[in-house]
Amino acid sequence: MTRNSICIKVPKQHAEQALAMAHKLNLLNKGLQINRDENFVYIPLCHKPTKTELEKTKELSSAIELSTRLFLEKKKNISYTELLEKKLPPHLLASLPRAMDIICDICIVEIPPELDAYRQEIGTVILKTNRNVRTVLAKASAVTGMYRLRKFAVIAGEPKTETVHKEYTCKFHVDVSKAYFSPRLSAEHSRIAHLVKEGETVLDMFAGIGPFAVQIAKKHENVKVYAVDANPDAVEFLKRNARLNRVEEKITVFLGDSRKVIKEKLVGVADRVIMNLPEKSLEYVDVACQALRSAGGVIHFYSFIKRGNTLRDAEVCLAETVAYAGRKVEKVLFSRFVRETAPHQWQAVTDAKIV
Numbered sequence: 577m578t579r580n581s582i583c584i585k586v587p588k589q590h591a592e593q594a595l596a597m598a599h600k601l602n603l604l605n606k607g608l609q610i611n612r613d614e615n616f617v618y619i620p621l622c623h624k625p626t627k628t629e630l631e632k633t634k635e636l637s638s639a640i641e642l643s644t645r646l647f648l649e650k651k652k653n654i655s656y657t658e659l660l661e662k663k664l665p666p667h668l669l670a671s672l673p674r675a676m677d678i679i680c681d682i683c684i685v686e687i688p689p690e691l692d693a694y695r696q697e698i699g700t701v702i703l704k705t706n707r708n709v710r711t712v713l714a715k716a717s718a719v720t721g722m723y724r725l726r727k728f729a730v731i732a733g734e735p736k737t738e739t740v741h742k743e744y745t746c747k748f749h750v751d752v753s754k755a756y757f758s759p760r761l762s763a764e765h766s767r768i769a770h771l772v773k774e775g776e777t778v779l780d781m782f783a784g785i786g787p788f789a790v791q792i793a794k795k796h797e798n799v800k801v802y803a804v805d806a807n808p809d810a811v812e813f814l815k816r817n818a819r820l821n822r823v824e825e826k827i828t829v830f831l832g833d834s835r836k837v838i839k840e841k842l843v844g845v846a847d848r849v850i851m852n853l854p855e856k857s858l859e860y861v862d863v864a865c866q867a868l869r870s871a872g873g874v875i876h877f878y879s880f881i882k883r884g885n886t887l888r889d890a891e892v893c894l895a896e897t898v899a900y901a902g903r904k905v906e907k908v909l910f911s912r913f914v915r916e917t918a919p920h921q922w923q924a925v926t927d928a929k930i931v
């Protein structure tokens with residue numbers, strides 16, 4: 577069944593932010609499926625936004641506009657919220673977690689403190705409403721430390737934190753309590769794998785369990801990937817994942833601090849460097865530049881952007897740091913917001929050609 581609905585028409589690169597904003601402003605029509613074409617995403621709304629709401633949305637991009645369009649209606653399953661309505665006091669329903677990360681058969685949710693007494697009920701309903709989920713984990717700390725780990729509590733199902741997750745054509749052994757992994761980065765892992773060209777040497781400076789490295793190696797016949805991580809567990813998973821996907825011959829894995837590894841073994845070897853450690857990548861730009869061939873190459877630089885700052889700020893900051901390291905950003909090839917990581921904080925990527 578289709579239905580005509582008012583919507584916002586958003587350039588593709590701002591869709592994820594606009595969707596989060598529509599959620600936040602309670603504008604999203606959850607009964608209709610989001611539409612897209614080559615350049616735009618169409619987000620159905622449940623009512624016409626007020627002038628202030630529209631202005632707030634347009635802060636993300638001036639190209640966002642109101643429109644009307646036909647949308648497919650979503651199939652109506654009895655939702656997790658509907659099931660919980662019977663178990664929770666009404667004033668707590670608005671606090672129910674909406675976002676969940678699904679890593680194969682493990683579901684990860686963030687339960688706000690006011691719902692702490694109901695975590696088991698919430699977990700059980702998530703199990704009931706998601707056929708493939710076997711374990712529900714609640715986030716029990718922030719992501720912290722050099723290894724970028726957080727604590728989890730099992731709130732329903734099998735008590736485990738390890739599984740085998742599929743991302744595009746690759747499979748990954750993952751233990752979320754031992755090594756960093758986020759399914760929200762899957763499109764980004766795939767985007768970078770598609771940019772790599774045959775014959776390239778790629779350095780993944782903060783490789784984790786290997787989602788960039790393995791996808792790149794699997795997608796290309798003739799590539800050499802160097803993958804570094806400081807977390808011994810991540811490196812063990814990375815080696816296992818390289819074997820699982822039959823790409824171990826294309827990936828050389830190093831355990832250690834990437835600054836030290838580059839200085840000792842990888843100066844001037846890479847056509848492309850991936851720097852996915854957003855909170856610290858700026859500190860490593862100098863060694864990333866040293867890892868690039870003398871003729872130059874591409875850096876994929878990840879950073880966090882807080883409200884009030886822009887993608888352009890991240891580009892300028894990268895260019896200044898590259899210049900300080902004695903090289904030059906010849907061209908910013910691409911940049912975008914990847915995902916919201918905290919209220920008013922976004923992970924962003926800048927792809928830059930360095931000479």
Ligand SMILES: C[S@@+](CC[C@H](N)C(=O)[O-])C[C@H]1O[C@@H](n2cnc3c(N)ncnc32)[C@H](O)[C@@H]1O
Nearest residue numbers: 722723756782783784805806807832833834852
């Ligand atoms: C945000 S995670 C990214 C993992 C992976 N690239 C991905 O997309 O899933 C950052 C990784 O960098 C590692 N790390 C942190 N500091 C490091 C350093 N100085 N040298 C090497 N690895 C480091 C952490 O252990 C963690 O696995």
